[in-house]
Amino acid sequence: xxxxxxxxCSLECNAAAYDNSVHEVADLLGIKLQTLDDWNCCGATxxxxxxxLTACAVIARNLALVEPQVNQLVAPCAACYLNLKKTDxxxxxxxxxxxxxxxxxxxxxxxxxxGRVTVRHMLxxxxxxxxxxxxxxxxxxxxxxxxxxPYYGCQVVRPIADxxxxxxxxxxxxxxxxxxxxxxDYPVKAHCCGGHMTQISEPQAFELIRRLLQSAQDYQADMxxxxxxxxxxxxxxxxxxxxxxxxxxxxxxxxxFTQMLGIAFGLEPKKLxxxxxxxxxxxxxxxxxxxxxxxx
Amino acid sequence: xxxxxxxxKGTFLEEVIEATPGGERLVHCLQCxxxxxxxxxxxxxxxxxxxxxxxxxxxxxxAVLAANTMWACVSCYFCTSRCPQNIPITDIMxxxxxxxxxxxxxxxxxxxxxxxxxxxxxxxxGRSYEAGLATGYHLLKRWKPIQLMKMGPMGVQMFTxxxxxxxxxxxxxxxxxxxxxKKAKELSASEKK
Numbered sequence: 392x393x394x395x396x397x398x399x400c401s402l403e404c405n406a407a408a409y410d411n412s413v414h415e416v417a418d419l420l421g422i423k424l425q426t427l428d429d430w431n432c433c434g435a436t437x438x439x440x441x442x443x444l445t446a447c448a449v450i451a452r453n454l455a456l457v458e459p460q461v462n463q464l465v466a467p468c469a470a471c472y473l474n475l476k477k478t479d480x481x482x483x484x485x486x487x488x489x490x491x492x493x494x495x496x497x498x499x500x501x502x503x504x505x506g507r508v509t510v511r512h513m514l515x516x517x518x519x520x521x522x523x524x525x526x527x528x529x530x531x532x533x534x535x536x537x538x539x540x541p542y543y544g545c546q547v548v549r550p551i552a553d554x555x556x557x558x559x560x561x562x563x564x565x566x567x568x569x570x571x572x573x574x575x576d577y578p579v580k581a582h583c584c585g586g587h588m589t590q591i592s593e594p595q596a597f598e599l600i601r602r603l604l605q606s607a608q609d610y611q612a613d614m615x616x617x618x619x620x621x622x623x624x625x626x627x628x629x630x631x632x633x634x635x636x637x638x639x640x641x642x643x644x645x646x647x648f649t650q651m652l653g654i655a656f657g658l659e660p661k662k663l664x665x666x667x668x669x670x671x672x673x674x675x676x677x678x679x680x681x682x683x684x685x686x687x
Numbered sequence: 688x689x690x691x692x693x694x695x696k697g698t699f700l701e702e703v704i705e706a707t708p709g710g711e712r713l714v715h716c717l718q719c720x721x722x723x724x725x726x727x728x729x730x731x732x733x734x735x736x737x738x739x740x741x742x743x744x745x746x747x748x749x750a751v752l753a754a755n756t757m758w759a760c761v762s763c764y765f766c767t768s769r770c771p772q773n774i775p776i777t778d779i780m781x782x783x784x785x786x787x788x789x790x791x792x793x794x795x796x797x798x799x800x801x802x803x804x805x806x807x808x809x810x811x812x813g814r815s816y817e818a819g820l821a822t823g824y825h826l827l828k829r830w831k832p833i834q835l836m837k838m839g840p841m842g843v844q845m846f847t848x849x850x851x852x853x854x855x856x857x858x859x860x861x862x863x864x865x866x867x868x869k870k871a872k873e874l875s876a877s878e879k880k
Contacts, residue, residue, distance in 0.1 A: 403814070403856060406850075429858050429860050431858050432809045435805065435815070436802075437806050437809075438806050440802045441784075441785060441788055442785065443875075444871045444875045445806075481708055484708070485709075494874065498869065499860075499863035501867070545761075545764055550768050550777070557768040558768075582763075590797075591801060592759075595728060628844075631840075632837075667848050
């Protein structure tokens, strides 16, 4: 099946590991991703704080750019995913707002019919469209004995859950069992990483990050797997600062779920963006999985 | 219910409802407190959403717009998905942020400066620009050079790992995006008059 692909700004550089591993895994599973030509930033939460119509119009330009013969748009970032999905919903449910958004798009020679494009997250595509059998078929290096904590964050599962639970989502849990990992069942898997709060109030943001790291560690996770570049940045990039702030000693690798999927499929760590994380993951993988297979 | 709706004409409650898609659910608030109890930032708020909604209904516009509630909100949508009355609480927080920014009512928060710095780059390039955001926001808008220095080592690490671009990326059809944004801002401005 062919999907339009909206990488989002983070995946261009900061989360290049996510982009690389998404493409590697998609190729192997036969998912055809066609990058949306000349896409623009979704605005994260920042336009919505200032002007709703501008927020929707900026987002809707991307929906309008999806080619007529494609009706599915895949976004790997939680903020992009929600913004695209939410704008499509707002335009459908509130016709007056939808008309205004189209008036804005018309200034750029574009138009979008609400409901035409279905916005999907990469996790949903792999779990729902590809499914268990096809995923299990590709596993050559089952992650036996590796304890992974699936971390869903907020904006993929709330407020619009795509067939998963807003309180206690399970899709990544299922996927990780298909690739042989030991799934850590911990209570904060859909709690918030703080989003942009690291830039506004560090004490508030660091406490939210600490809660997640602490819980995963208490439940003996070897690593945390993310499905959003903001979550990865907060948990990985800020882990050192959080340790400094609280006097803690967390050393938890924070990887993207697609990176570990790629490892299970036998792909090279480097091609999957391993090494870009600040808290190194390969030593943990080698310690836990050695003897089962070699990792370069 | 009709009488109840009629009573809110010209009130702050009506203003908030009108500015929020689905905002009419606000009149159904039960004051149950599920929102504040679910909020990861509840402890940092002067008033939890429940209290704030009572204040909105009471017409206490000044105090609501000066509150830190919406600025402590991290948009995690726990309140929205748990609200038994289907009130779009996170979206109401966005509405309050917008009114507070438009009238410069906010206090003790750099969130409006972050939002403006972020969207200025998107207006200009069509993409977000992390290196520019970090320097522009902490130095120019916020004037907190110490903050930038505290972030320095992490920034260097991100850079050496190839996770921070020095230069921004610009989309090809930036003129098209800017025409769309210009139109949106015009329409929004004409509506506020």
